[in-house]
Amino acid sequence: MPLKMAVVGVGSLGQHHARILSGLEGVELAAVVDKNPERAKEIAEKFGTKALGDYRELEKLDGVVVASPTVFHLEHASYFLKKGTAVLCEKPMASSLEECDGILEARDETGAPLLIGHIEHFNPAVEAAGEKITAPGFMEIDRLGVFTGRSLDVDVVYDLMIHDIEISMSLVKRPVEKIDAIGVSVLSDHIDIANARLTFDGGCVANLTASRISRDKIRKLRLFEKNSYFSIDYADQSVEAFRVEKAGEKRNILPLEVPVEKKEPLLAELEHFVSVIGGGTRPKVDGDAGREAVRIASRIVDAINAKWQKTG
Secondary structure, three states: OOEEEEEEOOOOOHHHHHHHHHOOOOEEEEEEEOOOHHHHHHHHHHOOOEEEOOHHHOOOOOEEEEOOOHHHHHHHHHHHHHOOOEEEEEOOOOOOHHHHHHHHHHHHHHOOOEEEEOHHHHOHHHHHHHOOOOOEEEEEEEEEOOOOOOOOOOOHHHHHHHHHHHHHHHHHOOOEEEEEEEEEEOOOOOOOEEEEEEEEOOOOEEEEEEEOOOOOOEEEEEEEEOOEEEEEEOOOOEEEEEEEEEEOOEEEEEEOOOOOOOOOHHHHHHHHHHHHHOOOOOOOOOHHHHHHHHHHHHHHHHHHHOOOEEOO
16 A cells, blocks of 8 residues: 655745655655645646645645745644654744744654655765764855745745754764844845854864855755865765875875765655655655754754844
């Protein structure tokens, strides 16, 4: 029997969840849900499924992707978790820590699986480099995007930077001890460009920059640790790496092979979700990790709001 699944919210990202689930082996895309009936019908017809306007009309399911706007994540994710249905909740997990806690309470009530959609965890370049990284000392991560007019109701820290907050924490594997941040609103009433410096227990520093008003689209991570360097291009799914070898008194810089098998990260994430539903594995980014990313993001926003300047 195939797993019966649905997508709640079929906007710019949710439509791709529907696309992949409609063709995923062992899965039946039972329905798509969107408060805009025209949109729901359009996506349903495109991928051969049923369109609904209210998530409460869904019949019993094995799993649900919550890709609705963040302000609805608590309402939607909690509803399904309380029914014992596995949930893949898109990032950010929720709009606040209190809402994150509400989702975790619903999860704990039934023990239903909860995966948070931090998609860069399924980027093959990140996965390949992560297997070789041992003790990061310094990271520089840039996530710059051109202006699209989307997601202007939320700070860029929650919209874009949260990807790299979570990735840096997963690589360092230590708590954040100190945060310095600055940000500016340029085209919206929220923070459009931000820079945060995270200092971790043990001394590692991650310098994160996120912007939605850049000329070029850049997604890069550079990481330095003792005797090695990694440069990860999220978009190209490529890794350039070097290591230092001692030869007596000399030090030689040699290329480090990091083979990457390219794939669509969203497909990998949904395949992982299917495995989680089947009980074959634990969520790679669980609710607790999703909550911690929101906690650090909120601290960054608080630091920026204490001193930011709005233009206009």
